[in-house]
Amino acid sequence: MNSLLLTNARVVFANETREGVAVLIKDGKIAALDPLSAGQARVIDLSGRLLMPGMIDLHCDALEKEVEPRPNVHFPLPFACAQADKRNAAAGITTIYHALSFANHELGVRNNQVAADVVRAVRRWQDHALVDNRIHARYEISDETAPPILIALLEDRMAHMISFMDHTPGQGQFKDVAAYRNYLAKTYSKSESELDDILARKSRVGMDAANRVNAVAAVARRMGVAIASHDDDSPEKVDAVVALGAVISEFPINLETARAAKEKGLATLFGAPNVLRGKSQSGSMRALDAVIEGVADCLCGDYSPAALLPSVLRLPDLAGIQLHEAVALVTRNPASAAGLADRGEIAVGKRADLIAVKELGGLPQVERVWVHGVPALTAHFDHA
Numbered sequence: 001m002n003s004l005l006l007t008n009a010r011v012v013f014a015n016e017t018r019e020g021v022a023v024l025i026k027d028g029k030i031a032a033l034d035p036l037s038a039g040q041a042r043v044i045d046l047s048g049r050l051l052m053p054g055m056i057d058l059h060c061d062a063l064e065k066e067v068e069p070r071p072n073v074h075f076p077l078p079f080a081c082a083q084a085d086k087r088n089a090a091a092g093i094t095t096i097y098h099a100l101s102f103a104n105h106e107l108g109v110r111n112n113q114v115a116a117d118v119v120r121a122v123r124r125w126q127d128h129a130l131v132d133n134r135i136h137a138r139y140e141i142s143d144e145t146a147p148p149i150l151i152a153l154l155e156d157r158m159a160h161m162i163s164f165m166d167h168t169p170g171q172g173q174f175k176d177v178a179a180y181r182n183y184l185a186k187t188y189s190k191s192e193s194e195l196d197d198i199l200a201r202k203s204r205v206g207m208d209a210a211n212r213v214n215a216v217a218a219v220a221r222r223m224g225v226a227i228a229s230h231d232d233d234s235p236e237k238v239d240a241v242v243a244l245g246a247v248i249s250e251f252p253i254n255l256e257t258a259r260a261a262k263e264k265g266l267a268t269l270f271g272a273p274n275v276l277r278g279k280s281q282s283g284s285m286r287a288l289d290a291v292i293e294g295v296a297d298c299l300c301g302d303y304s305p306a307a308l309l310p311s312v313l314r315l316p317d318l319a320g321i322q323l324h325e326a327v328a329l330v331t332r333n334p335a336s337a338a339g340l341a342d343r344g345e346i347a348v349g350k351r352a353d354l355i356a357v358k359e360l361g362g363l364p365q366v367e368r369v370w371v372h373g374v375p376a377l378t379a380h381f382d383h384a
Contacts, residue, residue, distance in 0.1 A: 003041035009051035012327045014345045025352040028373035053331040054094025054353035060301035061099040068109040077121035089130040089377045091305040092366040094353040103140030130376040134160040141209040163228035217244040235260035253284035258295035267337035271302035275311035291319040298334045
C-alpha cells in the first residue's frame, strides 16, 4: 500500500488540538506525526482543514429507511446498502453500526426475516463498501420468535453489537399507551385494530421476556459482542442490565438514570439529532443537557447520520467543552465502548480512519475521507 503524507492540518488528538501537523499514513495505519522524512509518500496539503478521526456511530437506523422509505415500499437490498454506505462516508462516519430492529409482527422492515436478510445484505456489500459497515441488532424483548435468529447471527459473527429494547407502553420513551399508539399509527400507518392486536400481544408474551433476554445475552457474552440497553428509565433498570453484561446505556431518559449508568461503569449514548434540533423527539433528557452535566460518553446518528458532525462541532460553544472533548464523543469513546482498540484517535499505530473537514457557510462539510488509509471520498469545495 502506498504511503501518504497529510500536511498543514489542524489535527484533533485525544487530549488537544494542534495546528499545522503532518500525518504520515502507511499500510493503512498512522505511521508518524510530523516525520523528519516521508520518503516517497504522496503529499496532500490540507491547508488548515480540520483533520479528525473518522467518526464511529454505534446506533443509526437510517438503513431501515433506505430499505423501506415508505410503509410497505421496499428497495432492493444491494441498492439500499450502497446508498447507506455512501451517505455515511459523506457524513464522515467511517465505522457504522447499522441498527436493525428484530420486532416481529409489528413494523414492516423490522420483521425478523426481513431484518436478517438485511444483515446478510450488509455483509455481502462490505466487499464493495467505502466504510466499515457493522450490525447492531436491536431485540424487542416482547417478541418470542427472534431469539433463535439472533443467536444464529451472533454465532455466525454477523452481529457486532446487540441491544435490548422494551417499547411496552408505560416505561422508557413511551410513557403511556396513547404515546405508543400514536407513534405506530403515524410512523407505520397501523390501523386501530392492528394497534389493538399489537398491544394485546405485547402484554401476553412479555411475562417470559427475561428468559429470552438471558439466553441471547449469554451468547453475546460468549462471542465477545458488546451488549447495550435501550431507554433506561431508572437506576433499578440500570442494575438489571448490568447483570446481563451490558456495557452501554442507550438514551437514558433522565439525569438520575444517566448518572446511575455512569456510576456502574456503562458508557452512555445519546442522539446527535437531539443536539442539532435542541430537543428530544420523545420528551426525554436532551443530549445537550447530558453533555453539560458530564453524563454523556457517546453521541450517535440515530436516524440522521448527517447530523453527527455539525452537532459535535457545535458543542464547544453550546456546552463549554474543548474541541477534542466533543470529538471524543464520536470517536475515541464509542471505539472504547464497542471494544474497537484499533481506531478512534489519531495516534501512531492506529488505523488511518480520518476525515478532513471544511467549513462552508457556517456549516462543517466533509471534504475528504480515508478508511484504513484508503481514500474513500473526495469532495471539491474549492469553488466555494
